[in-house]
Amino acid sequence: MNRAATVNEVSNGQQQQPNKTKPSGKRINGLSSSVQDIAGLLLFCFSCFLSLTNTNLASYGSFEMVQEIATYLLDRTRIRPQCGIICGSGLGCLAEQLTDVDSFDYETIPHFPVSTVPGHVGRLVFGYLAGVPVLCMQGRFHYYEGYSLAKCSMPVRVMRLVGCTHLIATNAAGAINNNFHVGDIMLIKDHINLMGFAGNCPLLGPNDDRFGPRFLGMAKAYDPGMLQVAKDTAKHVPGLGSILREGVYCCVGGPNFETVAEGRLLSLLGVDAIGMSTVHEIITARHCGMTCFAFSLITNMCTMSYEEEEEHCHETFVDVGRQLEGRICELVTRVVGTIRSEANGRKKE
Ligand SMILES: O=P(O)(O)O[C@H]1O[C@H](CO)[C@@H](O)[C@H]1O
Secondary structure, X not given: OOHHHHHHHHHHHHHHHHHHOOOOOOOEOOEOHHHHHHHHHHHHHHHHHHHHHHHHHOOOOOHHHHHHHHHHHHOOOOOOOOEEEEOOOOOOHXXXXXXXXXXXXXXXXXXXXXXOOOOOOOEEEEEEEOOEEEEEEEOOOOHHHOOOHHHHHHHHHHHHHOOOOEEEEEEEEEEOOOOOOOOXXXXXXXXXXXXXXXXXXXXXXXXXXXXXXXXXXXXXXXXXXXXXXXXXHHOOOOOOHHHEEEEEEEEOOXXXXXXXXXXHHHHHOOOOEEEOOOHHHHHHHHHOOOEEEEEEEEEEEOOOOOOOOOOOOHHHHHHHHHHOHHHHHHHHHHHHHHHHHHHHHHHHO
């Protein structure tokens, strides 16, 4: 049975209890029945709210559901991808580099959410990059679109079940670090799971060991080897070295951008760039044993003082991505190329 249905049933069961036990029309502790009715109504509204919230946070995508999606896709393409690539806002150009493609609009894939954010096309693209079979998500899902974190990152599990061992996640982000500039590329060496601090995580709910373990170490979430490859690449791609940075990414829920106070707080916490994605995808990928690499395209400087003009505009961010297409595609192509050599190396052993 679908796990989401099970979770809903449990939460519905809990929410009905207050009503079942509500004594109608009797006086309790001196309260009149109309006051009790109002209190009951309020309690009912509150439990409905809690149930909705729980549904929003609860796990989405049983192993069987993800397997059904994977089988649907594998039945329709001969490509057996090794690496999943998630295109951030304005970074859909990555999918356009693939050759011999098989594409699937999200609407046509069973159980798949749909993209609602400009700059996220909403298509899974199988193809080859640097001779390596890859699967590109041309458009991702964000929490602020109304999807649970589990639903946002469910496609990562699909990537794993169709055969991907590696994940490359990209995003558009605002810089907190004032040594960064718009147009820089920040290699993500670590992240702060701010939403996790508040108890929201893509792994909430019962654990299915077929995906991965209940408790998960995150100290090496971002693969040092792939990070090094990216740094080495910068030595060979003109114009890349001067814009390459390294730092800590933090995901906020969005869709509003940060207040000045929030930006300053995150700066104190050691954050270099802020976005509204990636962290839950990396957690999900690490849970199912994938090797991860991620980077942020710095599309804006976060507003850190009340004197600054606030110039945040999603459409402008998407344009920054277009301007840097060449270097970003070159970076990803070269990093993916090393996955092929790794796999060949393993075959020879
Ligand atoms: O993280 P990606 O999908 O690149 O998008 C980033 O850009 C949007 C804000 O402009 C937010 O969704 C933020 O997360």
